[in-house]
Amino acid sequence: MGSTDTKFKLADHPKLPKGKPVAVVVLDGWGEANADQYNCIHTAETPTMDSLKKGAPERWRLVRAHGTAVGLPTEDDMGNSEVGHNALGAGRIFAQGAKLVDLALESGKIYEGEGFKYIQESFANGTLHLIGLLSDGGVHSRLDQLQLLLKGVSERGVKRVRVHILTDGRDVLDGSSVGFVETLENDLVKLREKGIDARIASGGGRMHVTMDRYENDWNVVKRGWDAQVLGEAPHKFKSALEAVKKLRAEPKANDQYLPPFVIVDDNGKAVGPIVDGDAVVTFNFRADRMVMIAKSLEYEDFDKFDRVRFPKIRYAGMLQYDGELKLPSHYLVSPPEIDRTSGEFLVHNGVRTFACSETVKFGHVTFFWNGNRSGYFNRQLEEYVEIPSDIGITFNVQPKMKALEIAEKARDAILSRKFDQIRVNLPNGDMVGHTGDIEATVVACKAADEAVKMILDAIEQVGGIYVVTADHGNAEDMVKRDKSGKPLLDKEGKIQILTSHTLQPVPIAIGGPGLAPGVRFRNDVPDGGLANVAATVMNLHGFVAPSDYETTLIEVVDK
Numbered sequence: 001m002g003s004t005d006t007k008f009k010l011a012d013h014p015k016l017p018k019g020k021p022v023a024v025v026v027l028d029g030w031g032e033a034n035a036d037q038y039n040c041i042h043t044a045e046t047p048t049m050d051s052l053k054k055g056a057p058e059r060w061r062l063v064r065a066h067g068t069a070v071g072l073p074t075e076d077d078m079g080n081s082e083v084g085h086n087a088l089g090a091g092r093i094f095a096q097g098a099k100l101v102d103l104a105l106e107s108g109k110i111y112e113g114e115g116f117k118y119i120q121e122s123f124a125n126g127t128l129h130l131i132g133l134l135s136d137g138g139v140h141s142r143l144d145q146l147q148l149l150l151k152g153v154s155e156r157g158v159k160r161v162r163v164h165i166l167t168d169g170r171d172v173l174d175g176s177s178v179g180f181v182e183t184l185e186n187d188l189v190k191l192r193e194k195g196i197d198a199r200i201a202s203g204g205g206r207m208h209v210t211m212d213r214y215e216n217d218w219n220v221v222k223r224g225w226d227a228q229v230l231g232e233a234p235h236k237f238k239s240a241l242e243a244v245k246k247l248r249a250e251p252k253a254n255d256q257y258l259p260p261f262v263i264v265d266d267n268g269k270a271v272g273p274i275v276d277g278d279a280v281v282t283f284n285f286r287a288d289r290m291v292m293i294a295k296s297l298e299y300e301d302f303d304k305f306d307r308v309r310f311p312k313i314r315y316a317g318m319l320q321y322d323g324e325l326k327l328p329s330h331y332l333v334s335p336p337e338i339d340r341t342s343g344e345f346l347v348h349n350g351v352r353t354f355a356c357s358e359t360v361k362f363g364h365v366t367f368f369w370n371g372n373r374s375g376y377f378n379r380q381l382e383e384y385v386e387i388p389s390d391i392g393i394t395f396n397v398q399p400k401m402k403a404l405e406i407a408e409k410a411r412d413a414i415l416s417r418k419f420d421q422i423r424v425n426l427p428n429g430d431m432v433g434h435t436g437d438i439e440a441t442v443v444a445c446k447a448a449d450e451a452v453k454m455i456l457d458a459i460e461q462v463g464g465i466y467v468v469t470a471d472h473g474n475a476e477d478m479v480k481r482d483k484s485g486k487p488l489l490d491k492e493g494k495i496q497i498l499t500s501h502t503l504q505p506v507p508i509a510i511g512g513p514g515l516a517p518g519v520r521f522r523n524d525v526p527d528g529g530l531a532n533v534a535a536t537v538m539n540l541h542g543f544v545a546p547s548d549y550e551t552t553l554i555e556v557v558d559k
């Protein structure tokens with residue numbers, strides 16, 4: 001069983017027993033908001049989640065899931081899966097990538113580090129390529145950081161810059177890509193006036209080009225590779241603005257799924273393929289959707305797709321994206337050191353752990369949960385199950401996704417009695433919410449609720465405990481609003497669909513036959529956030545959390 005490593009020894013909880021199976025269910029993108037027709041969770045039939053809310057007020061509450069509560073720079077920053085699951089798993093609030101990059105740019109430290117010095121060696125004779133998400137969403141990247149970086153490199157000897165853009169429309173409004181491209185083009189004009197040969201070289205929508213995750217579909221990364229490295233794409237344009245405008249005019253086109261394009265010169269030649277001697281920076285700070293491109297840019301041995309050419313480049317990530325794989329080996333800003341996560345502690349204390357989701361969220365309950373670390377802590381005590389996601393579709397056409405399959409795996413793991421913690425992520429509210437399809441999102445929420453029921457029923461059978469929560473909001477608000485909360489209309493008088501996450505708090509409910517009588521939420525942690533959940537879960541496993549963890553949300557009163 002557990003380890004002898006005293007560093008990880010947890011004290012016994014004075015009142016709560018060990019050995020009860022604990023199901024930890026994370027509903028992705030499931031916030032709490034006022035009830036109206038844009039709240040898909042409210043519209044959907046969700047009897048299980050409703051019963052948790054209505055059933056036991058002392059065992060249901062809201063927790064903060066955005067802004068500084070999850071280590072983001074400001075209270076205007078919506079929550080996201082990376083910071084949400086990091087907080088849930090690590091039990092402490094770490095300054096996250098967005099904030100660390102801000103600080104490094106502000107202080108200028110970014111230019112003093114090993115990563116920058118490394119890429120700078122290419123400035124004299126090579127091109128600097130910047131690849132990343134072009135928006136101000138603040139989930140994966142931020143435009144103002146790109147702008148500061150462009151300014152910084154222009155003052156530090158760069159001669160030729162090529163930007164490879166990925167249009168967003170997921171963390172920001174669909175259609176906003178046009179404005180972001182205009183802004184970037186204006187910045188590049190200014191660089192050219194200073195004598196720097198700076199241009200946008202290629203592009204494509206984030207969900208179709210480059211930003212796949214958890215190896216769901218390597219074709220996505222390949223499309224990016226072909227455009228960015230080889231300078232080949234089905235669409236060729238003289239300017240990125242023209243590209244984005246024309247491609248958006250196609251029926252059903254949207255920013256998230258724009259096809260790949262390259263910018264060509266008057267002779268039809270791509271203006272910025274990546275060649276030997278160049279430097280490349282992937283400027284997203286968030287990890288999950290950069291790991292695959294990082295592998296393709298960095299690994300000599302690589303068989304995921306035919307790269308055709310593997311240029312000898314100096315490559316650095318904005319951050320190091322995977323702490324276990326040390327990928328990439330060069331980076332501009334050190335990632336948060338998310339160590340001593342609850343998963344690691346619990347495994348060292350003999351807690352047998354099962355984690356499951358479908359591919360698009362699999363890393364959320366493993367990699368993110370464990371502090372952006374891939375792999376197991378102890379293969380003997382842990383089992384991580386990935387259910388393959390459908391590929392090549394937008395999830396509004398399949399809103400039930402694999403919720404049922406995930407719930408079945410969780411149910412079987414619970415009934416097997418082989419695990420003490422059974423942890424899942426149910427993706428529906430989030431993945432379908434991102435499509436902006438309100439009807440499909442309602443179906444998605446119902447499917448997630450049914451999955452919760454199956455897991456809770458299994459917990460009932462084995463006398464276990466459940467913790468049901470979420471990582472951030474999404475499906476509970478599908479419309480852009482003004483400050484007073486009124487839906488905003490576009491120029492044609494149509495409502496503006498919100499595809500992004502929200503600033504809303506999320507619910508957390510605890511219960512189950514194994515929950516000791518007298519356990520209830522404390523009322524002296526009113527500002528509790530996702531980081532308070534880890535200590536809570538440790539308590540439910542019969543342990544006291546380490547003293548540097550954010551405090552537990554529960555107390556045990558004598559009954």
Ligand SMILES: O=C(O)[C@@H](CO)OP(=O)(O)O
Nearest residue numbers: 080081082139170171430
């Ligand atoms: O899809 C993603 O990458 C983000 C939104 O940008 O969503 P989540 O944080 O829920 O994974």
Ligand SMILES: [Mn+2]
Nearest residue numbers: 028029081471
């Ligand atoms: Mn999420």
Ligand SMILES: [Mn+2]
Nearest residue numbers: 029430431434
């Ligand atoms: Mn999301």
